Amino acid sequence: MRLQLSFPAEKKINKTIKITGSKSETNRSLLLKALFANVTIENLSNSDDGQVMQKGLNTSHGEVDIHHAGTAMRFLTGYFASQAGKEVVLTGSKRMKERPIKVLVDALRDLGAEIDYMGEEGCPPIKIKGKKLVKNKVSLPANISSQYISSLLLIAPSLEYGLEMELIGKITSVPYIKMTLGLLGQIGVETSFEGNTIKVTPKKQVKDTTLVVESDWSSASYFYSIVALCSVGTEIKLSSYKENSLQGDSVLVKIYKDFGVETNFSDNQITLSKVKECSLDTVNYDLSNAPDIAQTISVTCLGLGMGCYLTGLHTLPIKETDRLGAMKTELEKLGAKVDIDSESLTLQPTKEILSGISIDTYNDHRMAMAFGPLALKTDFFVNDAEVVSKSYPDFWSDLKTLGFSVQEM
Secondary structure: OEEEEEOOOOOEEEEEEOOOOOOHHHHHHHHHHOOOEEEEEEEOOOOHHHHHHHHHHHOOEEEEEEEOHHHEEEEHHHHHOOOOOOEEEEOOOOOOHOOOOHHHHHHHHOOOOOEOOOOOOOOEEEEOOOOOOOEEEEEEOOOHHHHHHHHHHHHHHHOOOOOEEEEEOOOOOOOHHHHHHHHHHOOOOOOEEEOOEEEEOOOOOOOOEEOOOOOOOHHHHHHHHHHOOOOOEEEEEEEEEEEEOOOHHHHHHHHHHHHEEEEEEEEEEEEEEEOOOOOOOEEEOOOOOOHHHHHHHHHHHHOOOOEEEEEEEOOHHHHHHHHHHHHHHHHHHHOEEEEEEOEEEOOOOOOOOOOOOEOOOOOOHHHHHHHHHHOOOOEEEEEHHHHHHOOOOOOOHHHHHHOOOOEEE
């Protein structure tokens, strides 16, 4: 599906949008429910990734195809490895078969898991023969994707002796680890995270618990970008959000103050208000704990004629696409000057944004959505726009609600 985007009306918006549950919290909660039957969940994500996760958890034998869902691949690897009697082959899209999983497989093997590679060493597809894991100590490099760490932490309470994990080096994406530990705490599992050591106590049965999934802060980032690019006086209300969020991307509240956007919490919703024009020429952010919002911030800066220097992005090249390379290519199509290295992106202030450009999405939902707000500044096309269904199926219809022109070509 190819879309043409523009914004024909006055660039001041006052609307309310309901966003479904966080993909990250949904997939963690679904795995905990699979391990402990008396856990229930409210406000599940309606994303493709959430549906793939549910389908995978309901499978005990045969092939499980998770398509592009990296979170499901990592979480299901840990889950099936710890489930005696279940035997599956975990596979996915062409890109998924290129994404590394060796660190997680090695850690699970250290705990006694039986996992074999079916293709290239270190990448999916993998064959998993579930078994009872009795070892309870493991070490991992700390600068890896937090999903590897969370995969192990989520199954830890179901292991006979729990789990003690040592993280070696500087830890990446701490908020996502704390999200996992927070959810374990909500179902009554005791955990500790001191220095570089995480401990999870075993739990054969948990109390009856309802996990209410907060709406997705990564999805909220696109509305922060829209408000930043709109006129002063714009307000967009989003539900349902918590001021004490478990999600690392809630750092948006602080970051977007630099772009003149204020956030107010009331009755489980947030109001984003454009209160002033941005006077900064360039912004610098270390996004080690929230790398998924790097694309959104880059596009916001382009739209405002600003520069940015974003660091802590070393996990982006192994996402749905090489996000650093993809952002450089697509931003430069629009007239920007961009430099990247293995963990950072530098955007120079851009005076003129080109129009009529076709943005490629690389099978990456965030590539499509990050560029969406830029229609407030220029007309352009989005190729393979349906990729947003991975995390936010209603994205384009919600943009229409805000007054964007979204036409299928």
